[in-house]
Amino acid sequence: MIAISNLQVSRGGRSTLDLPAWRVQAGAMALVTGPSGSGKTTLLHVLAGLLRPDRGSVEIDGVAIGALAEPARDAFRAGRIGVVFQTQRLMQSLTVTGNLALALRLARRSADRRRMTDVLGRLDIAHLASRRPRSLSVGEAQRAAIARAIVAGPRLLLADEPTSALDDAHAEAAIDLLCAEARACDATLVVASHDARIFERFDTRLSLERSS
Amino acid sequence: MIALGLIAAAWRDRPLTAALHTLMMAAGVAVATALLLFSVQSDRRLAHDARGIDLVIGAKGSPLQLVMAAVFHIDVPTGNIALADAQRIAADPRVARAAAIGLGDSVRGWRIVGADAAFFALHEAAPAIGRLPEAPMEAVIGADAARRLGLRPGDSFHGAHGLGEGGDHHDEDYTVVGVLAARGSVIDRLIVTPLESIWATHGAPAETAREATAVLVRTKTPFAAMALKQEVNTGTTMVAARPPEEAARLFSLVGAGADAMRGFAVLLIGLAALSVFAGLLSLLRERRGDIALLRAMGATRVTVFGALLGQGLATAALGAGIGIGLGHIAIEAFARMSSQARELGLTGLSAHPGEFVIVTAALGAGLLAALIPAIGAYRVDVAQTLSEAP
Numbered sequence: 001m002i003a004i005s006n007l008q009v010s011r012g013g014r015s016t017l018d019l020p021a022w023r024v025q026a027g028a029m030a031l032v033t034g035p036s037g038s039g040k041t042t043l044l045h046v047l048a049g050l051l052r053p054d055r056g057s058v059e060i061d062g063v064a065i066g067a068l069a070e071p072a073r074d075a076f077r078a079g080r081i082g083v084v085f086q087t088q089r090l091m092q093s094l095t096v097t098g099n100l101a102l103a104l105r106l107a108r109r110s111a112d113r114r115r116m117t118d119v120l121g122r123l124d125i126a127h128l129a130s131r132r133p134r135s136l137s138v139g140e141a142q143r144a145a146i147a148r149a150i151v152a153g154p155r156l157l158l159a160d161e162p163t164s165a166l167d168d169a170h171a172e173a174a175i176d177l178l179c180a181e182a183r184a185c186d187a188t189l190v191v192a193s194h195d196a197r198i199f200e201r202f203d204t205r206l207s208l209e210r211s212s
Numbered sequence: 213m214i215a216l217g218l219i220a221a222a223w224r225d226r227p228l229t230a231a232l233h234t235l236m237m238a239a240g241v242a243v244a245t246a247l248l249l250f251s252v253q254s255d256r257r258l259a260h261d262a263r264g265i266d267l268v269i270g271a272k273g274s275p276l277q278l279v280m281a282a283v284f285h286i287d288v289p290t291g292n293i294a295l296a297d298a299q300r301i302a303a304d305p306r307v308a309r310a311a312a313i314g315l316g317d318s319v320r321g322w323r324i325v326g327a328d329a330a331f332f333a334l335h336e337a338a339p340a341i342g343r344l345p346e347a348p349m350e351a352v353i354g355a356d357a358a359r360r361l362g363l364r365p366g367d368s369f370h371g372a373h374g375l376g377e378g379g380d381h382h383d384e385d386y387t388v389v390g391v392l393a394a395r396g397s398v399i400d401r402l403i404v405t406p407l408e409s410i411w412a413t414h415g416a417p418a419e420t421a422r423e424a425t426a427v428l429v430r431t432k433t434p435f436a437a438m439a440l441k442q443e444v445n446t447g448t449t450m451v452a453a454r455p456p457e458e459a460a461r462l463f464s465l466v467g468a469g470a471d472a473m474r475g476f477a478v479l480l481i482g483l484a485a486l487s488v489f490a491g492l493l494s495l496l497r498e499r500r501g502d503i504a505l506l507r508a509m510g511a512t513r514v515t516v517f518g519a520l521l522g523q524g525l526a527t528a529a530l531g532a533g534i535g536i537g538l539g540h541i542a543i544e545a546f547a548r549m550s551s552q553a554r555e556l557g558l559t560g561l562s563a564h565p566g567e568f569v570i571v572t573a574a575l576g577a578g579l580l581a582a583l584i585p586a587i588g589a590y591r592v593d594v595a596q597t598l599s600e601a602p
Binding site: 011041042045048050051070071074075076077078079081083085089090091092093094098102103105106107148 | 214221222224502511598
C-alpha cells in the first residue's frame with residue numbers, strides 16, 4: 001500500500017524528515033510516533049500529496065505520488081485519501097452535510113444523500129446533519145471531521161494527532177472510530193501521534209527521531 | 213461547479229455582507245444607467261425635434277428660452293412679434309420655408325399651436341385620419357396628444373389659457389377635423405389650429421395689429437441661416453436663434469450637473485468594488501484554514517482561485533443586473549410623474565447599447581476587486597497553514 005524509500009523533505013532550508021525506508025501493508029493500522037518536530041506531520045503531508053519530497057520516492061497503491069504534477073496530486077488526494085486533522089477542521093460556511101457533499105463532489109462522486117446519511121448514522125451524528133461546524137462540541141466536530149474524511153471511500157485514511165485534545169475516554173473512542181471506519185471502507189489507516197495512551201492499538205509502528 | 217457551490221455557501225454564510233456589497237454596486241450602476249438614458253434620450257429627442265428648422269425668430273429675450281418654447285415646446289415664450297415682421301422674414305429670398313406660430317393656449321397640459329400649412333410642411337406632418345384645418349376653430353391633433361386626450365375627428369374641446377394644466381377656460385369650441393400620423397417628434401404632442409383661432413380666442417385684434425409668437429425658418433443654405441440670424445439680431449428688435457446652437461448650450465449648462473452625477477456613479481461603483489475587495493481580503497484572512505482544508509480535500513489551486521474571483525464577479529453581476537433594472541425604473545417613473553420629462557421623450561422601456569459598457573465596467577471593477585484576494589487563495593501554503601492552529 002505504502003512504499004517509501006530514501007525520503008528526504010526539507011522546509012525553509014532545514015531538513016524536517018529523513019526516512020530511508022517504510023512499508024505499510026494494505027488494510028494495516030499504522031502508527032507514526034516521535035517527539036514534536038520529528039516530522040510526523042510532514043510525513044502525513046507527504047503521504048497526502050500536500051508536500052513534495054526533495055528526494056526519494058513515495059508510492060501509494062503503486063502510484064508514485066511525489067512524481068505527479070500538482071493538479072494530478074490534488075485529484076489523487078480527492079479520490080483516494082481522507083485526512084483527519086488535529087483540530088477538527090470543517091468548512092465553516094457549510095453544514096455538516098454540506099461538508100460531506102463537498103468531499104464527494106471533489107472526489108467526482110455524486111452527493112448521494114443515502115450514503116451521507118449512512119456515514120453520519122454510523123458515527124452517531126445523523127441528528128447534526130444540518131448544523132454548522134461552529135455550533136458543534138469538540139467530540140461532535142471530531143466525528144463530523146471523520147465522516148468528511150471517509151465519506152468518499154478513501155483507500156488511505158490519514159489522521160494527525162486525532163486524540164491530543166481529548167480525555168482518556170474520548171481518545172479511546174476516537175481511535176475505535178478511526179479503526180472501525182478504516183476497516184468499514186477497507187482503507188489503510190496511518191495515525192501520527194505522540195499520545196502514549198493509544199500505542200498498543202496499532203500493529204505497524206514507525207518511530208521518528210528529531211532530525212539533527 | 214464546485215466553485216459555484218462555494219460562492220453560494222459564502223453568500224448564505226454572510227448574507228448581510230453580500231447584500232450590502234451587491235446593493236452598493238447596484239446603486240452605482242443605477243445612477244450611471246439613469247444618467248445614460250436621460251442624456252441619450254433627451255439628446256435624441258431635441259435633435260429630432262429641431263430637424264428641418266434652421267432658425268427661430270421671436271421677441272427679445274433669451275435665445276435659449278425662445279428655442280425651448282417655439283421648437284421644443286417645453287418653456288414659455290419670450291413674448292410676441294408683429295405678424296408683419298414675420299411675413300417680411302418669410303418673404304426673404306434666402307428663406308426656403310417659414311411658418312409663423314402662435315402659442316399660449318393648451319388642453320389639459322397639451323399645447324395648442326396656431327400655425328398655417330407651412331408648419332406641417334416644416335414638420336413633414338400629414339393627417340392619418342381626417343384632414344388639416346382650413347377654417348378658424350378647426351384643429352388637427354398630434355398622434356400622442358390624440359391618444360392621451362381621447363380626441364377623434366368630429367369631437368370638440370375647449371382651449372384653456374396658459375400652457376400648464378388648469379388655466380382659465382375659453383368659451384370658444386374647437387372642432388377636431390383630423391389626427392396627424394405619428395412622426396416620433398414634437399408634433400406628435402401638439403394640437404394645431406390656424407393662427408386665426410388664436411387671434412379669435414384672444415380678442416380678435418385689428419388686421420394691422422396682429423401678432424405671432426415666433427417664426428420657424430428653413431433657409432436655402434446653412435450660410436443663409438447664419439447671415440439672417442446676424443441681421444435680425446443686430447438690425448431689429450427681434451431675436452434669432454439656431455436650435456442646434458441653443459440645444460448645445462443647454463447641454464453645456466446641464467453638462468456640469470451631468471458630469472457631477474457621472475463622477476458620483478463612478479465613485480459608487482468604485483466604493484462597491486473597494487468594499488468587495490476588503491470583504492474578500494478579510495474572508496481570505498479569517499478563512500485561510502478553510503482554504504487549506506479545501507485543498508487538503510482535493511480542490512485544486514484553480515478551484516479556490518475561481519471561488520474567490522467568482523464571488524467578486526457574481527456580486528458585481530448581480531449588482532449590475534439590479535442596477536440596470538433600477539435605472540430603467542427610475543427613468544420610467546420620472547417620465548410618468550413629470551410632463552417635462554415626457555416632453556423630453558424619456559422612457560425606461562427602451563435600452564441603449566451604452567448600458568453594455570456600464571455592465572462591463574461594473575464586472576471589471578468586481579473582477580479587479582477580487583483578483584488580489586483570489587491570488588492570495590491560489591498561493592496559500594497548504595501544509596504550512598494546516599500545521600497552524602485554526
